[in-house]
Amino acid sequence: MLHSKTRWHSPAADPDTVRDLARSLSISPLLSSLLVTRGLDAPQEALLFMDGGAEDSHDPFLLKGMAEAVPRIRKALQDGEHILVYGDYDADGVSSTALMIYLLRYLGASFDIYIPHRSNEGYGLHNHALDWAVQQGVSLIITVDTGISAVHQIAYAAELGMEVIVTDHHEPPEHLPEAFALINPKLPDCPYPFKGLAGVGVAYKLAEALLDGKVPEEWSEIAAIGTVADLMPLLGENRSLVRRGLSSMRNSPFPGIRALLEVSGITMSTVGAVNIAFGMAPRINASGRLDHAGRAVSLLTTAHPGEAEQLAGELDLLNKERQLVVERIVAEATEKLSKQIGDGEPPDIIVLAEQGWNVGVVGIVASKLLERYYRPVIILDIHPETGMCKGSARSIPGLDIYAALSSCSGLMDHFGGHPAAAGMSLHRDNLNAFAAALNEYAAAVLTPEHLVPVTAADGETEIADLTLQAALELERLAPFGMANPLPKFIVRGAAVKETRKMGQEGKHLKLVLQQGRHTIEAVAFGKGPLAELLPGGTVIDVLAELTVNEWNGSRKPQLMLQDLAVPQSQLFDLRGAADAVKQAVYIKELLQPYSGGAPFRTAAVFQNSRLSPLSQLKGMSLWVYDEEAGISPLPSGQAEASGTISLLCLLDMPETPEQLDALLAAFPQVENIALLHSLRDGRDRLQIPTRDHFKALYKLLAGIAAAPTPEHEVLLRLSRQSPLSVRMLGKMLDVFEELEFIERSGGTISFVSQPSAKSLTASRQFVRLGQIAEMEQYFMEGSLRELEDWMLARRQGVS
Known part of the structure; x- marks a missing residue:
């Protein structure tokens, strides 16, 4: 029995509404049900979502501050002022900076750019950068993807005689900076109807305003990268902008984007939002995480194919290095947390800090720990000399991490972000108080239900409905991303027809699933070891995305497994294992993530004569076969058979039926039994x-x-x-x-x-x-x- 890693939630669509919409639009019931469950049950609304339209775009002058910013920039152009574009080091900040470079080049402006170094300087505006700007003759600063919280820095810029136009999309603080203009759709009194723009989206609206709406189509490629990378909702104007960007990207004129697609292994003709999120964005971000984001800006703005290929290759290498750094820190952070909590539960908000944790990747580390423990996580790097901590937070839907940080703002030097992610800096002397304050806040907000991960599915279906035509039809809902995720379907009661590992070292899993006479291939990345737990004939439930697999000119539907469950108890055939104890530990580790959040209890039973080092069976209750009682607990093994046993390992087979009967009676509620006994010679x-x-x-x-x-x-x-x-x-x-x-x-x-x-x-x-x-x-x-x-x-x- 394998429990799903998350609880699957599938809304039920009204069958009459689904049928009527399918008839009205001449679409399949599967696509119709998806539209209905996503709130698009009116034919015109559904058509607009699938096909797009000019209605998605709004007048840029509806953004508060735009009416002041545009004439000020035009005056700077007319007077030949030197402008500074001040950006950020993530993929949204890099895209925003690149877009402003294209805009100012187009307008013939005199300008410089400045992006702070993530590790050496940290997020936001810095006074020393403003001092440098004055020395360069800057009189106007335009921030992109930053600045909404820079109250003191913008006041300092005014003292130096520079005016600042802020373009940002982060949550505005209660006290706003006194800039020449603030452009942010999230400002409380901003009438702009769409609040989900990325930083690059706000920069794009500024370009629209300055160019009277005549923005070169290829600039939408830059906007698409930042919007997808910053996890903005792919609805409304974002959806339209990303769709146009992807269409242009399939024949991109930018050498940098072409080189980045190639080094990421992405086919230009079929590039989608998922490719940006998992191929392009990590490489752009790697520049700011391990080096300086200026390298990624150069890639996106170069006109020379040779330079583009070189820069793309460098970002690819940086990304590989970043992956290794992340693995190391995740291991260290996990060990540190384990020592803190022992056998107990992790705190409501996990706060971990250490020297030598590269500040450029702490956000990724936080995401990985969140996935493992399903708690909000903050990971900080401690500067060995100053004691200053810089970190990143990632949160779960039940807790607004920006609000949580706001509740203890006095303990930090700086913070900013969104409900789901944030950054902060504070001194190590405040770490304990910081963690305590956050957990006090969380205790009043979180309920036990918040700490159970839920995955939203789009419906339950049969393999018979998951056809190639259905998979192709789903593309009408693209681009997929935040607020418009790839459709996920639940298939219950599918029999495993074939199981095999694939990829290097058998890292990935491939199954052939069958219902009646219908079959479909299913792939699960990173789940290769589960092949040993899913022999042919196993009946499973799966949560999966429907995709098209293209190979050697043929196309067929394929499921990408996101989660799975085996609802029945299982018997794992590992008879004749070379090292039964070692194999028992391995199976335990494989099963533990699939315990469904319940206590994971394991037990091992063996003959008294066994000489294997039982010390490896740490955490298992230990039992021995007994001639009189049939089975007896080992005093030192903390034997306990009460409650459900997740895994029972038979290191040796019973010698008598009485021993077997005693075994079955001692473990009446066992989810899985692993047969690990040796096989006697014939x-x-x-x-x-x-x-x-x-x-x-x-x-x-x-x-x-x-x-x-x-x-x-x-x-x-x-x-x-x-x-x-x-x-x-x-x-x-x-x-x-x-x-x-x-x-x-x-x-x-x-x-x-x-x-x-x-x-x-x-x-x-x-x-x-x-x-x-x-x-x-x-x-x-x-x-x-x-x-x-x-x-x-x-x-x-x-x-």
Whole structure:
């Protein structure tokens, strides 16, 4: 039994509405149900969403501050003023800066750019940068993707004689800076109807205002990158802007974008928003995380293909380095948290800080820990000399991290961000108070339900409905991203027809799923090890995205697995494992993420004679087979069979039916059993005893043991003349002794020439031999299904 990692939530669409919309628009019921569940149940509204239109774009002068900013910039152009574009180091900030470069080049402006170094300077405006700007003769500063919280810095700029126009999209603080103009759709009194613009989206609206709406179409490519990378909702104006950008990108005139697509392994003709999010954006961000974002700005703005190829290659290498750095810090942070909480639960908000944690990647580390613990996470780097901490936060839907930080703003030097992500700086002396204040805030906001991850699905469907035509039709809902995610479907009761690992070192999983006569391939990245837990015939539920797999000119539908569950108890066939203890630990680690949030209890059972180092079975309750009680807890093993056992590992098989029955009775609620026992050599196995076996043995004994003969010699001679194992022959001698066909005395055996007539079935040893042999045959040779059915029958007999 595997529990899903998250709770799947699937809204039910009204079947009549789905049918009517499908008929009205001549679309499939699958696409119609998606539109309905996403609130697009009116035909005209659904058509507008799928096909787009001019209605999505709004007058840039509806943005508060635009009416003041545009004439000021035009005056600067007319007077030949030197302008500074002040950007940010993430992909949105880089895109915003690049877009402003194209705009100011187009307008013939005199300008410089400045992007702070993430590690050395940190987020936002800095006074030393303003000092530098004055020295360069700057009189007007235009911020992009930053500035809305820079109250003191903008006041300092005014003291230096420079005016500042802020273009930003971050949450505005209560006290706003006194800039020449503030352009931010989130300002409380801003009438702009769409509030979800990225920083680059606001910069794009400024370009629209300055160019009377005649913005070169290819600039939408730059806007698309920043919008997708900054996880802005792909609805309304963003959807229209990204769609136009992707269309232009498929034949991009920008050498930098072409080179970035190539190094990311993205096919230009089919580039989509998902490619930006997982291919282009990480490489752009790597520049600001491990080096300086100026390199990424140069890539997006260069006109030279050779320079573009070189810069794209450098960003690709930086991204690979970034991945290694992230892996190291995640391991260190996880270990640090484990030491803090021991066997307890993590705090409502996890706050971890350490020297040497590259400030450029702490946001990624926070995301990975959030995924593991499903708690808001803050990861900070501590400067070894100054003691200043710079960090990033990532949060869950139930907690607005910006609001949480605002509640303890006095403990920080600076902070800013969104409900889901934020950045901050503070001194290490305030760390304990900071963590305590945040958790006090969280305690009043979070409920237990908030801490259970939920994945929104778009509906439950059958494999028969997941056709190639349906997959192609779903593209009408693209581009996919925030607020318009790739559709996810729940398929229940699918049988695994084929299982295999794929990719380097078997890292990924490929399944063929079947329902009735319909099959579909399913791929799960990073889940290759689960192949051992999903043998053919396993019935599973899956949460998956429907995609098109193109290979060698052929196209077919394919599921990309996001999560899965096996609703029934499982028997894992690992019989003959070279190292049963090691394999038990491995299976435990594989299953633990699929415990469904319930306590993950494991147990191991073995023979008393086992010599393996049981110390490796840390955290498992340990049990041994017992001749009298059947099964007994090991005193030092913290044996506990109460409650549901997630995994029961049989390191050795039981020797008797009584031991098996005791085992089944001791663990009445077990979700999974792993068979890890060794396999006896065929010549050492027992056979179901028959009357013919005993007839043949009786004749042999008459000749071998007519006079008292040492038992070991009898067994040796019998084994030479009989196909039965010595072990089997020994147990048959026990039957003959009970029936008084032989006599044992002083280690010798004597054949009784004229015994009393007795039926074999009257022998308790004969019946017991049959039971033990049957059990051994199932455990050694039976198929998984045969053994499972037999054990179920015995369990029912036990209960």
